[in-house]
Amino acid sequence: xxxxxxxxxxxxxxxxxxxxxxxxxxxxxxxxxxxxxxxxxxxxxxxxxxxxxxxxxxxxxxxxxxxxxxxxxxxxxxxxxxxxxxxxxxxxxxxxxxxxxxxxxxxxxxxxxxxxxxxxxxxxxxxxxxxxxxxxxxxxxxxxxxxxxxxxxxxxxxxxxxxxxxxxxxxxxxxxxxxxxxxxxxxxxxxxxxxxxxxxxxxxxxxxxxxxxxxxxxxxxxxxxxxxxxxxxxxx
Numbered sequence: 001x002x003x004x005x006x007x008x009x010x011x012x013x014x015x016x017x018x019x020x021x022x023x024x025x026x027x028x029x030x031x032x033x034x035x036x037x038x039x040x041x042x043x044x045x046x047x048x049x050x051x052x053x054x055x056x057x058x059x060x061x062x063x064x065x066x067x068x069x070x071x072x073x074x075x076x077x078x079x080x081x082x083x084x085x086x087x088x089x090x091x092x093x094x095x096x097x098x099x100x101x102x103x104x105x106x107x108x109x110x111x112x113x114x115x116x117x118x119x120x121x122x123x124x125x126x127x128x129x130x131x132x133x134x135x136x137x138x139x140x141x142x143x144x145x146x147x148x149x150x151x152x153x154x155x156x157x158x159x160x161x162x163x164x165x166x167x168x169x170x171x172x173x174x175x176x177x178x179x180x181x182x183x184x185x186x187x188x189x190x191x192x193x194x195x196x197x198x199x200x201x202x203x204x205x206x207x208x209x210x211x212x213x214x215x216x217x218x219x220x221x222x223x224x225x226x227x228x229x230x231x232x233x234x235x236x
Contacts, residue, residue, distance in 0.1 A: 158201030
């Protein structure tokens with residue numbers, strides 16, 4: 001009997017059971033126990049966070065890692081923190097989400113044409129995973145890409161996500177230049193698999209300082225939609 005065919009459901013199970021990184025496992029579970037005062041009555045997720053969205057998506061959005069009191073609390077990427085407030089408001093304005101709020105699992109949020117993932121699946125101390133932790137997580141991102149065959153544009157939210165996407169594509173056998181292009185907001189890079197479209201991360205640091213504004217973020221997703229219409233991706 002042959003090996004069973006991979007699926008997003010199977011991938012989600014494997015991500016949810018992952019304990020590869022001792023430091024991250026310890027941190028996510030400590031945070032889930034100690035909790036922030038504002039969420040002391042919440043039951044924290046405290047486990048790895050999977051991707052979610054439209055399985056037929058033409059756009060894959062990739063961030064850094066779960067927020068300690070955001071996705072590590074709610075169990076869904078970009079859900080329950082300020083970064084998510086910015087992201088989903090932009091996705092609603094640009095037609096990818098049915099609502100502008102993402103506060104908890106089961107809140108009715110649905111994505112159309114987009115799928116959201118993260119480079120590292122567990123909340124890291126100081127929001128800074130190590131390179132080794134990133135690399136142990138990258139096979140999940142590579143499998144996700146293989147299981148989302150209609151993706152033509154990958155939006156990288158931040159330089160860390162961009163580097164992770166580049167490495168995941170290379171690890172998957174996609175032919176890429178030896179020198180990785182320089183990250184910059186609005187930079188679009190054609191690869192044999194998909195266009196990588198770079199954006200500043202909607203972190204509080206970037207939004208409070210106006211490094212990233214609402215029109216800038218909206219423009220990224222408008223561009224992603226246009227690129228998805230005109231790009232031919234090749235899955236190898």
